[in-house]
Amino acid sequence: MNVLLLGSGGREHALAWKLSASPLLTKLYASPGNPGIGRVAELVKLDVADHSAVAAFCQEKKIELVVVGPEGPLVAGIADDLRAWGIRVFGPSKASARLEGSKGFTKDLCAKFNIPTAAYGRFGDLASAKAYVEKTGAPIVIKADGLAAGKGVTIAMTLDEANAALEACFDGAFGAAGAEVVVEEYLTGEEASFFCLCDGATALPFGTAQDHKRVGDGDTGPNTGGMGAYSPAPVMTPEMTERTMREIIEPTMRGMAELGAPFAGILFAGLMITDQGPKLIEYNTRFGDPECQVLMMRLKDDLLVLLNAAVDGQLTHMSIRWSNETALTVVMAARGYPGTPEKGSVIRGLDKAEGESVQVFHAGTAINGGALVANGGRVLNVTATGKTVGEAQAKAYAAVDRIDWPQGFCRRDIGWQAVAREKAGA
Numbered sequence: 394m395n396v397l398l399l400g401s402g403g404r405e406h407a408l409a410w411k412l413s414a415s416p417l418l419t420k421l422y423a424s425p426g427n428p429g430i431g432r433v434a435e436l437v438k439l440d441v442a443d444h445s446a447v448a449a450f451c452q453e454k455k456i457e458l459v460v461v462g463p464e465g466p467l468v469a470g471i472a473d474d475l476r477a478w479g480i481r482v483f484g485p486s487k488a489s490a491r492l493e494g495s496k497g498f499t500k501d502l503c504a505k506f507n508i509p510t511a512a513y514g515r516f517g518d519l520a521s522a523k524a525y526v527e528k529t530g531a532p533i534v535i536k537a538d539g540l541a542a543g544k545g546v547t548i549a550m551t552l553d554e555a556n557a558a559l560e561a562c563f564d565g566a567f568g569a570a571g572a573e574v575v576v577e578e579y580l581t582g583e584e585a586s587f588f589c590l591c592d593g594a595t596a597l598p599f600g601t602a603q604d605h606k607r608v609g610d611g612d613t614g615p616n617t618g619g620m621g622a623y624s625p626a627p628v629m630t631p632e633m634t635e636r637t638m639r640e641i642i643e644p645t646m647r648g649m650a651e652l653g654a655p656f657a658g659i660l661f662a663g664l665m666i667t668d669q670g671p672k673l674i675e676y677n678t679r680f681g682d683p684e685c686q687v688l689m690m691r692l693k694d695d696l697l698v699l700l701n702a703a704v705d706g707q708l709t710h711m712s713i714r715w716s717n718e719t720a721l722t723v724v725m726a727a728r729g730y731p732g733t734p735e736k737g738s739v740i741r742g743l744d745k746a747e748g749e750s751v752q753v754f755h756a757g758t759a760i761n762g763g764a765l766v767a768n769g770g771r772v773l774n775v776t777a778t779g780k781t782v783g784e785a786q787a788k789a790y791a792a793v794d795r796i797d798w799p800q801g802f803c804r805r806d807i808g809w810q811a812v813a814r815e816k817a818g819a
Contacts, residue, residue, distance in 0.1 A: 400462025429755025539570030621807030
């Protein structure tokens with residue numbers, strides 16, 4: 394079958410890499426893609442904001458499935474518009490994508506359907522938000538309501554930090570995304586990423602991971618879109634997975650159906666595992682980045698078969714097999730990230746980094762004058778598998794050290810909590 398993949402990051406390269414291995418695949422197109430994706434797909438230039446142009450391309454190339462990678466087009470309703478043209482799409486409707494597009498919507502859903510999450514308030518003006526913060530105290534969490542590329546969240550340890558974050562939101566630091574804010578209780582525990590493949594009625598667990606959001610070693614510095622991840626997440630035991638499905642995922646699926654927006658696609662729950670059990674931090678309505686990279690390295694089944702089953706409402710008949718190995722990815726970022734990254738520096742040595750259990754996924758790269766160059770903040774995802782987290786970590790960093798890119802940097806401690814656990818249990 395002919396497939397169109399929308400997106401250009403490391404997540405999309407991982408999806409393209411896995412889709413390209415499917416015997417069902419006839420031709421894979423990607424827009425806009427990147428040089429890594431270009432190794433397994435034909436890159437095409439489409440204005441993804443022009444849904445009718447995307448639909449026309451799909452009809453011309455006889456596209457049988459569109460896979461939407463990033464959240465922006467989903468929140469803008471591309472899945473609805475393509476389906477109206479009779480085109481099959483993997484990705485939620487605009488109404489369902491509100492789970493990611495509006496943090497306030499999700500918090501209200503949790504309140505209505507008794508889904509465990511942090512206590513919260515929603516505010517459309519600075520004065521009332523500051524009054525709530527003053528009353529509640531710090532530490533406290535400030536979130537821009539809308540899409541902010543993973544950067545609209547501030548974990549404020551003091552009232553001054555909280556007020557500064559509120560002022561930034563209402564002063565336009567995140568554009569329209571910050572016109573409303575959600576102020577949340579600060580949760581303590583261990584974070585985990587939990588994924589489900591959904592078809593509107595059935596939610597099938599689709600792996601776990603732990604992300605590393607802070608830019609610096611030891612979880613220091615500002616939040617980023619993610620500096621690395623590993624899978625599976627040890628904290629997500631079978632018992633915790635069962636509780637998450639029963640207390641969080643299944644009520645969400647029932648709630649969305651009751652609201653007339655049954656959820657189909659990937660439901661990505663950011664969790665805090667507290668002393669009381671799992672609590673929802675937030676939902677994303679697409680694969681995580683860089684969590685997708687480690688999930689694709691561990692997935693033993695044909696991804697295209699699974700996506701087709703989700704689109705066709707056939708997940709009750711499916712099961713998913715995973716490698717017993719751990720996968721770990723290290724994000725190599727351009728100097729300046731998560732602020733303004735330096736673009737254009739030349740990257741060499743990727744052929745020396747890749748091997749049987751190591752893949753380098755392109756996240757923000759371009760070709761300039763025949764050379765591979767940095768073209769974004771997060772640029773490469775160096776991903777490895779191993780029998781333990783420590784082994785996967787060692788392989789990933791050995792591959793990082795074979796890449797010749799002086800202007801790039803990475804955290805050197807991805808997976809540190811799990812590695813420490815392994816050493817303690819040895």
